Amino acid sequence: MLELRSVSYRYAGYRRLALDRVDLTVADGEIVGLVGPNEGGKSTLCLVAAGLAPGSIGGVLTGAVLLDGESLAGRPTHELAGQVGIVFADPASQRSGIAGTVFEEVAIGPINLGLPVDDTVARVRGALAALGIEDLALCAPDRLSGGQSQLVALASILAMRPRHLVLDEPTAELDPEGRRLVEDALASLARTGTALLIAEHDRQLLASLGARLVAIDGGRIVPAEGAAA
Amino acid sequence: MADEAADLSAPDAQLLARLIPPTPTVWDRYNPLTKATLAAATTIAALGLGGYLTQGLLFAALVLPGAIAGRVVWRVVRTAALVTLPLAVAVGLVSVFTRPGLTILFRVGPFDATLEGLDFAARVVVHLFVMAAALILFGATTSPRAFVVDLERRGVSPRLAFAIGAVLDTVPAIVERAREVLEAQRARGLDTEGGLLRRATSILPLAGPVVVGALHHVEARSLALEARGFGRPGPRHLLWAPADTATERAIRWLLLVAVVALVVAAATGAISHAP
Numbered sequence: 001m002l003e004l005r006s007v008s009y010r011y012a013g014y015r016r017l018a019l020d021r022v023d024l025t026v027a028d029g030e031i032v033g034l035v036g037p038n039e040g041g042k043s044t045l046c047l048v049a050a051g052l053a054p055g056s057i058g059g060v061l062t063g064a065v066l067l068d069g070e071s072l073a074g075r076p077t078h079e080l081a082g083q084v085g086i087v088f089a090d091p092a093s094q095r096s097g098i099a100g101t102v103f104e105e106v107a108i109g110p111i112n113l114g115l116p117v118d119d120t121v122a123r124v125r126g127a128l129a130a131l132g133i134e135d136l137a138l139c140a141p142d143r144l145s146g147g148q149s150q151l152v153a154l155a156s157i158l159a160m161r162p163r164h165l166v167l168d169e170p171t172a173e174l175d176p177e178g179r180r181l182v183e184d185a186l187a188s189l190a191r192t193g194t195a196l197l198i199a200e201h202d203r204q205l206l207a208s209l210g211a212r213l214v215a216i217d218g219g220r221i222v223p224a225e226g227a228a229a
Numbered sequence: 230m231a232d233e234a235a236d237l238s239a240p241d242a243q244l245l246a247r248l249i250p251p252t253p254t255v256w257d258r259y260n261p262l263t264k265a266t267l268a269a270a271t272t273i274a275a276l277g278l279g280g281y282l283t284q285g286l287l288f289a290a291l292v293l294p295g296a297i298a299g300r301v302v303w304r305v306v307r308t309a310a311l312v313t314l315p316l317a318v319a320v321g322l323v324s325v326f327t328r329p330g331l332t333i334l335f336r337v338g339p340f341d342a343t344l345e346g347l348d349f350a351a352r353v354v355v356h357l358f359v360m361a362a363a364l365i366l367f368g369a370t371t372s373p374r375a376f377v378v379d380l381e382r383r384g385v386s387p388r389l390a391f392a393i394g395a396v397l398d399t400v401p402a403i404v405e406r407a408r409e410v411l412e413a414q415r416a417r418g419l420d421t422e423g424g425l426l427r428r429a430t431s432i433l434p435l436a437g438p439v440v441v442g443a444l445h446h447v448e449a450r451s452l453a454l455e456a457r458g459f460g461r462p463g464p465r466h467l468l469w470a471p472a473d474t475a476t477e478r479a480i481r482w483l484l485l486v487a488v489v490a491l492v493v494a495a496a497t498g499a500i501s502h503a504p
C-alpha cells in the first residue's frame with residue numbers, strides 16, 4: 001500500500017508549494033489514475049511518491065509518504081529500489097548508458113539489488129517476456145525506437161519486482177501496439193497485488209484499466225469530474 | 230565468475246556469452262586492463278625517455294605489434310597524427326623561431342629559425358605522437374563496457390566505474406556534437422575553414438554548451454539509475470567478465486615494475502641522455 005498523508009512539497013529554491021496537503025492512498029492491487037491540467041502537479045506527485053523528491057532532488061516535504069505503513073523520510077533512494085519503482089515519459093533519460101544490450105540494461109536493477117546471476121537472468125527474461133520484447137534482448141539500447149525504449153524502461157523496473165509502481169505518462173511515446181502491451185502488463189501487475197499510480201493524459205488507457213481517478217490541480221487534490229469506474 | 234556460471238542452465242549460459250562485446254582480433258581479446266597498462270606504460274616511457282631512437286623503439290616495440298595484431302595500424306597512425314598535428318604546428322611555430330641556437334636555417338623578418346629550435350619542436354611532436362598512438366591503440370581495440378565491467382570485477386566502486394564509462398561514452402558524443410555545430414555554422418556561412426587559430430577560436434565558445442549539455446544528460450541518467458538501486462551497498466553479481474589469464478597478470482606486473490624502474494632511473498638522472 002502506498003499512502004500520502006497531508007503531503008506538501010516545494011522544490012528546492014522555490015517558495016510556492018508544488019503539492020499542497022495531498023492525501024492519497026493506493027491499495028495493493030489497486031490502479032489509481034492521476035489526472036489534471038498541465039502543471040497541475042502530477043509529475044511532482046510521482047517523484048514524491050517514489051521517494052525521489054526530496055530524497056534525490058532535494059526540496060522540502062512535510063507530511064508523510066508511507067510504503068506498507070513505513071515512512072520514506074530519511075531513507076536513501078537506492079534503498080527504496082525494489083520496493084517502489086518509477087517510470088518516466090522520456091525513455092532516453094531512463095537509459096543507463098552503461099549497458100551494451102537491452103538484456104544488460106534490464107539486468108541493472110536486479111544486479112543492484114545484489115541478486116545472484118541465475119535470479120537476475122530469470123527476472124530479466126520474465127520482464128522482457130511480460131512486455132513481449134524478448135527479441136530485443138541482444139539489441140543495443142540506444143538504437144531502439146521511442147516505443148521500444150519505453151518498453152525497455154518499463155521492463156527495467158518490472159525486473160526489480162517492486163510492490164509499488166509509479167508511472168508518469170508511461171505511454172506518451174508509444175504507438176497503439178506498444179500502448180496495448182503496456183496496458184496488458186499493468187493490468188496483470190495489478191492482479192499480482194502491485195499498487196499502481198499512473199499519471200496519464202490518456203483517459204482511454206485509465207478507463208480500460210478500470211483505474212480509480214484522482215485529479216490534481218494547483219498541487220491540490222480536486223474532485224475528479226467524469227470519474228470512471 | 231566460474232562458480233556463478235556453474236549454477237546456470239545451458240540456455241542461460243549461452244545467452245550470457247552472447248552479451249560479451251565482440252572481440253574481432255587477437256589484440257581485442259586481451260584483457261582491457263592489460264591493454265590499459267600497456268598504454269599507460271608506453272605513455273609514461275614516451276614522456277620520460279629522450280631521443281628519436283628511443284621513441285622510435287618504443288613505438289616499434291610497444292605500439293606497432295598491437296596495432297598490427299589488432300589490424301588498426303592505419304587508424305592508429307592517422308588518428309595519432311591528427312591529434313598531434315595542431316600541437317605540432319603550434320609548438321613548431323613557437324620553438325623554431327624562439328629557441329636560441331647557433332645553426333640558423335632561415336630568417337623571417339626579425340626572427341631566426343634555428344636548427345636547435347626545429348630539433349626541439351620535432352622532439353616534442355614525436356613524444357606526443359607516440360603517447361597518442363599508445364592511447365588510441367587502447368581505445369581502438371577495447372570496448373569501453375568491457376573495461377568498465379573489468380574494473381568493477383576488480384573492486385573499483387560501481388560509481389567510479391559508471392563515471393569512467395559515462396566519460397568514455399560521452400567523448401564520441403561531444404566530438405559528434407562539436408562536428409554538428411561546426412557544420413551548422415559552416416552552413417550559415419561562418420568561417421570554420423580558415424586558419425588553425427581561427428578554427429580553434431571558433432570552436433571555443435561551443436565547448437561550454439556541448440560539455441554542459443553532456444553533463445546534464447549524465448545527471449538525469451544518474452537520477453533514473455538511483456531509482457533502480459544504483460549506489461546500494463553490498464555485493465553485486467555481474468553477468469559476464471572479460472577473459473583474463475595468468476600470463477596477462479604477469480605481463481601487467483612486469484610493465485608496472487619496468488615503469489617504476491624507469492621513473493626511478495629518470496629521477497636519479499641515470500637515463501637523462503637516452504639517444
Ligand SMILES: Nc1ncnc2c1ncn2[C@@H]1O[C@H](COP(=O)(O)OP(=O)(O)OP(=O)(O)O)[C@@H](O)[C@H]1O
Nearest residue numbers: 011012014018036037038039040041042043044045
Ligand atoms: N524541477 C522543478 N523545479 C521547480 N518547479 C517545478 C519543477 N518541476 C515542476 N515544477 C513546478 O511544479 C508545478 C507542477 O508541475 P508538474 O510537472 O508536477 O505538473 P504536471 O501535472 O506533471 O504537468 P504536465 O501535465 O505538463 O506534465 C508547476 O508549477 C511546475 O512549474
Ligand SMILES: [Mg+2]
Nearest residue numbers: 042043044168
Ligand atoms: Mg508531468
